[in-house]
Every structure is written in C-alpha cells, then in structure tokens.
C-alpha cells in the first residue's frame with residue numbers, strides 16, 4: 001500500500017520548513033460533467049507561505065469517490081433505464097469480483113449511474129471498461 005509523504009519544504013514556492021499538517025480541510029470543485037461538489041473533513045500538508053498543498057491518500061480517495069458519485073448522479077439523467085446493467089454483469093465482463101467492480105465504479109475507473117441509491121454500470125460503461133481491461137492485458141503481455 002502507498003504511504004503518505006511527510007512534507008517539510010514547499011515544492012511549489014520553495015519556502016523551507018513551511019509545510020504543516022492540516023485537518024478539516026474542504027475541497028470544492030465545479031465542472032460541466034458533474035456540477036458542483038464539496039468534500040469536507042479532509043487532511044493533508046499545506047504551505048504556510050503560499051497555501052498550496054497536498055491532500056493525503058485517504059482524502060484523495062474521498063475526493064475521487066465524491067467526483068464519481070457526482071458524475072453518476074449527472075449520468076443518471078442521461079442514461080436510459082434499459083441501458084442500466086447489473087454489477088454482476090460488470091464483474092463477469094471484467095473477469096473479476098463484485099467487490100472489485102464496485103470499487104472500480106467508486107474510483108471512477110468505470111462510469112456508473114445512480115439507481116435507487118446504488119451505483120450501477122450501464123451498457124456503454126461496461127463496453128469501455130472491457131476495452132480498457134483488454135488494452136491493459138495486451139500491455140502486460142508486451143512488457144513481460
């Protein structure tokens with residue numbers, strides 16, 4: 001597992017020993033794809049001089065999940081009900097477990113829609129995930 005880096009000097013503005021660990025940080029973003037999102041309770045290292053900084057890994061994941069959820073909500077209005085697929089189908093197409101399939105949707109690797117409060121794949125997102133999966137497999141075959 002990846003470990004969080006302890007920042008001391010600021011790599012952005014070059015100030016020495018200016019990085020401090022901060023809790024209760026808020027992340028705001030707005031985007032045409034998913035509208036506005038706000039994630040609270042984040043932590044990471046930020047610079048006392050220029051206020052630039054880095055969220056830690058768990059905070060980055062929280063942001064990733066929030067973005068995937070917001071995208072899924074936005075897509076729910078576009079994707080037709082007949083195109084919605086089951087998580088089992090996604091897992092089967094990717095030759096993986098349901099747990100991994102859910103994780104892939106939460107991380108935004110596979111697009112999803114919200115159906116009855118649950119993230120679900122849809123026809124096109126499964127096709128795209130399959131293509132990505134096959135491309136990765138090919139790459140592995142070449143590099144090994």
Ligand SMILES: [Zn+2]
Pocket residue numbers: 010011012013014015018047048049050051052
């Ligand atoms: Zn700085």
